[in-house]
Amino acid sequence: MKKNLLFKIERRPIASGSLIFIVSLIAIVVALVVAGIFFRIYGVSPIRAYQLILRGSLGSRFGITETIRRAIPLLLCGVGLTIAFRALFWNIGAEGQLLMGAVGAAGIALFSGLPDPLLLPAMFIGGFLFGAAWGLIPAFLKVKMGLNDVITTLMMNYIALYIVEWLIHGPWKGPSMRGFAYTDTFPQAARLPSIYGTRIHWPTLILGILLAVLMYIMVTKTRSGFEIRVIGENPDAARFAGISQMKTTLMVMLISGGFAGLAGVGEVAGIHMRLLGPNHISMGYGYTAIIVAWLARRNPLAVIITSLLFGVIMTGGDVIKVSLGLPFQMINVFNGLILFFLIGSEILLRYKISFNSRR
């Protein structure tokens, strides 16, 4: 006598696009359910909490604009990260690169003395370069000395954070700020225009969408993109084909760090109009962008969608803080759960379960 198993698990050669979509969706739903337990612990009905989050982030004009505003830095960081991740460079340092971009922009806005029309372009270029420099340091350390990219990029975040703290408490502390740890506010010419009545600094938004499209084209249609994919999928074959690991790694980190830097420019020039505490500048955009890039399955175009999704979640964080009196950090729990289930769900893309119908 032989018992039939109820189901069996088999390897799946290749996952289709629709499967990836469904599995990602399932991961998010499961994360929502588990996060519901935390709402319960606080004595709040999860259904009501999600209703509030949705209404708060998508149910009003203000909500929608706030969602988009938060999606902008996520989009810029996320697009850059898809490129780094594709080349198997684990850039956990978008947060620090964003902060350094903000530092670069603030320095130019306050101290460059450039004529007004040149100010904003110079800030974007400066921000890009500062972020890129911050990303290139770990890239160099990896290709030259074999240092672990996860650790170096992560540690660079703290250095960036304390550089910002030092600047706003020390040399750049604004004389007109009456003891607050801010720089002076930027001159008018160094402020990004926003869509009227909102905090959507549209030039950065357009830049983000443009870069997402450009990066998609680069990855799929160009020689550099081909090199990135080959390195990412099989570094040995890349070496065999004469593709330079060094050049490609530096290039992806120039892009990844630079884009995060641009996000920093947008935040200080479009929202705060000054350099201020690192936690006020970023609210963890650089970290959330890791999840954004991962959920987009390293596809730069898909980041446009996933960054909006996380815009909703972050705006929802404000809502639960205000309406339910819950800590904003609930959102980090939420993000963590999504990443957790997302990575966990990858196994469903590699294996399939088939149920045994035979009796």
Next chain:
Amino acid sequence: MGNLESYTIELRGIVKRFPGVVANNGINLKICRGEIHCLLGENGAGKTTLMRILYGLYQPDEGDILLNGQSIKINSPRTAISYHIGMVHQHFRLVPTLSVEENIVLGLDEGTGPFMNSRKTRKKISMIAEKYGLLVDPGAKIWQLAVGQQQRVEILKALYREVDILIMDEPTSVLTPQEVDQLFTTLRTLVDNGLTIIFITHKLDEVMQVSDKVSVLRKGKIISTLSTSETNKPDLARLMVGRDIVFRLQKSPVQRSEKLLEVNDLHALNDRGLPALRGVSFEIFGGEILGVAGVSGNGQYELAEVLTGLRKLTHGKIFFSKKEITNCSVREINDCNIAHIPAERIRMGIVPALSIRENLILKKYRRPPYCRREFLERQKIEQNAHCAIKDYQIAAPNCETAAKLLSGGNIQKVVLARELSENPSLIIAVHPTYGLDIGATEQVRQILLAQRERSAAILLISEDLDEIMTMSDRILVMCHGEVMGIIDAENADIEEIGLMMAGTRQEGEVK
């Protein structure tokens, strides 16, 4: 019911389906106690699948397994081991940083509490080692051991778990000829001590040399089970592939053209920083195949790497068509139109997740017509793929198929199609038929011979001495990173080559 005494293990009507293929299609197999039973078949015939079922790694869709006449169910390797069935995988399952002893007891509940009882374990290991002649230092770390010794550890691991039936999955594929001989001696000792061995292979010589019985698999079915003494190589080959195989390649006499490659006094280090090449010099002419024979790890890989730009020379010079290419980058060497068929085709030769189309341009994506400035020319790349699939008879649904879905032979054809597409004047081929079945091996060899006809110079590095003997025009033998001698293949004597591989310098002048 069958005779309870005669069969140790019996497989009845085993069916195993994978998406798109039936790997095992109603297999009946009986294996007697105390015999070496070979499972012979081409790649993809279903040998490994069948043994993975027996070892509990896969569950059969249909069929039964009988041990000593009783139906058993094997859910996992742990269950298999409890029935005294062990397996040595083709790629070893050892932890390189742990010692031999630690690897052997790994996963067992030995010692007291959280502590290992090293003394007791060592005693048991040395007892087994002595009994079967499997000598290894139990304190040595795995990474310090040669491949043959690592395999011994795997066998010890199984014996430590008191297996009666030992499955060996292509055990010789990683071994040097000497290690193979040692392994066969070991297997004999095991059988003499009452063990049963199931030996998976696709090499006919091994079947004839080591087995008592042989079962030939083809396309998921057992074609025939024979006593080895009552069969011969040609018969087995016919059963295996379902058609006649030409053992001798038709080769035209050598037509040497100009000197294409000249290397002088090459010195290079291996990955561990030890000398791997110590003064290698030779030359190759157009239209000839220079075979490089040698026991694995005597500098052949490093030689291929320095010639293709993957490894730097510490001393010496390389000239290609009278132009110096010493320490050129991989890309510069690519641009000289030198082809490289790497030893590990899946690790180096292809990007498994990318499509055939993309794999075919891995080395020429930077050149027109495959790109225009920075942009890839999709149409040209597709045309290139269609031609390659047709010319090289690559069996694939279409050119968008991911390379990892192809069989070993077809992967190698993708590599060949790419490397040979621009009529290279020098081809460096390392183990070009390694792990391929007879049919694919034959095709690959024919392709290389066609290149020779075209006056390409071919450096053929292989550990398969038969391949070297059949393919080469001249044979260079390496030992300890030095050239022991270069002999004409016409009057090459396998004994002489064997001596040279072991380090005896060729009599007379070394060319």
